[in-house]
Amino acid sequence: MPASPPPAESARAPSILNPVIDFLCVGGLSLIVFVPLLLSGRSDLVLVGAGAQAWLAATINMPHFMASYRLIYRSREMIMRHKWASIYVPAILVVYSAIALWEAQSSPVLVIVLVSVSSGYLAWHYTGQVWGMMASYAYLGGARFENSERLLIRTGLRILLAWQVTWFLYTQLRDPSPVRPVYLLISAGTVVAFLLGAVGILKMRLRTGKFPPARALVAWLAIFSWYAVMARDPKALFWIQIAHALQYLAFPIRVEMNRTSTEPARSPRRVVLHMIAYGAGLLTVSIIVARVVPASAMSVVGNVFGEGPARAAPILILMIINIHHYFTDGVIWKISNPEVRRELFAHVKPSERASNAAAGAAAPAVGRLPRPNASAKAKT
Numbered sequence: 141m142p143a144s145p146p147p148a149e150s151a152r153a154p155s156i157l158n159p160v161i162d163f164l165c166v167g168g169l170s171l172i173v174f175v176p177l178l179l180s181g182r183s184d185l186v187l188v189g190a191g192a193q194a195w196l197a198a199t200i201n202m203p204h205f206m207a208s209y210r211l212i213y214r215s216r217e218m219i220m221r222h223k224w225a226s227i228y229v230p231a232i233l234v235v236y237s238a239i240a241l242w243e244a245q246s247s248p249v250l251v252i253v254l255v256s257v258s259s260g261y262l263a264w265h266y267t268g269q270v271w272g273m274m275a276s277y278a279y280l281g282g283a284r285f286e287n288s289e290r291l292l293i294r295t296g297l298r299i300l301l302a303w304q305v306t307w308f309l310y311t312q313l314r315d316p317s318p319v320r321p322v323y324l325l326i327s328a329g330t331v332v333a334f335l336l337g338a339v340g341i342l343k344m345r346l347r348t349g350k351f352p353p354a355r356a357l358v359a360w361l362a363i364f365s366w367y368a369v370m371a372r373d374p375k376a377l378f379w380i381q382i383a384h385a386l387q388y389l390a391f392p393i394r395v396e397m398n399r400t401s402t403e404p405a406r407s408p409r410r411v412v413l414h415m416i417a418y419g420a421g422l423l424t425v426s427i428i429v430a431r432v433v434p435a436s437a438m439s440v441v442g443n444v445f446g447e448g449p450a451r452a453a454p455i456l457i458l459m460i461i462n463i464h465h466y467f468t469d470g471v472i473w474k475i476s477n478p479e480v481r482r483e484l485f486a487h488v489k490p491s492e493r494a495s496n497a498a499a500g501a502a503a504p505a506v507g508r509l510p511r512p513n514a515s516a517k518a519k520t
Contacts, residue, residue, distance in 0.1 A: 167362025174365040185376040202426035204385035207392035225471040237456040244452035263304035267297040273359035281353030292340030296333035311374040398486040
């Protein structure tokens with residue numbers, strides 16, 4: 141008996157880079173790796189040594205920061221359009237860090253404050269990016285979340301945000317006992333977060349007769365695996381950084397491809413050469429930066445509360461990059477912005493756009509794309 145042909149919708153649903161690559165990057169690879177690790181019962185989930193961590197951070201994690209800078213600093217017009225992201229916020233961070241570095245000679249308080257702010261912002265960034273991924277892939281699949289569905293899913297993500305903040309305090313404070321009851325309570329609340337999201341997804345299924353696209357679902361499922369890994373082994377935050385960066389990178393790459401392809405006199409060969417140069421540039425700058433700052437984006441958090449002045453400078457540089465990245469993504473990756481949709485989805489064929497429009501795929505009301513923190517990244 142011949143196999144049934146795939147649904148027409150699946151055949152025409154466009155992608156950011158490629159359906160398989162999208163699926164793996166947005167969360168499929170996270171589930172493939174993290175779920176077996178969690179089921180193994182291991183308490184040490186980092187698995188690789190410092191050298192491998194540094195290499196992965198320099199070739200995957202750091203490029204996702206540099207890709208967002210490429211977006212915001214690509215032209216004078218972009219810099220002037222987004223002055224807060226391109227000029228004011230980095231200037232404020234540099235001035236603050238200079239004061240913190242001077243103060244670190246006697247006390248690390250200002251350094252600790254900046255790390256704490258970065259950690260809280262990181263929680264917003266992670267959960268926001270996941271929502272942006274869901275919104276983006278729903279849009280590509282010709283679907284959209286109604287207000288009630290969006291509210292349920294995003295409320296669940298807000299609970300996860302609160303969990304990450306309390307997780308940071310619980311795992312990094314020298315005496316975590318004051319926050320332990322709150323941490324345990326919100327940890328139990330993650331079950332509620334899952335149920336709220338599941339109800340929102342089922343409401344879409346009942347309303348439209350189909351679930352959200354697989355890539356939207358896997359992004360939502362992946363963040364639960366991320367936080368389960370972090371709860372099991374706080375040092376495994378390293379892997380979450382890598383998963384988050386992979387989730388993000390397809391989006392700025394697609395924007396770069398779309399911009400290059402639409403430039404006059406750009407042959408396919410020149411587009412390929414441009415993208416090779418783009419990738420080489422990101423890697424080169426990332427490796428240089430990685431030699432100045434700690435190897436992974438938040439690997440110093442566990443020690444910052446006891447760090448001496450000698451380590452304050454690289455920590456502050458790292459926090460500047462992190463916070464500026466989070467803010468930049470929030471500015472440039474709002475899928476509700478028609479210009480963002482135009483640049484991100486310029487490669488989608490007119491017939492596919494028409495199909496999406498016929499399916500009621502108006503742009504989701506919210507979402508920063510990673511990253512896409514959404515960033516590409518999609519933030520809340």
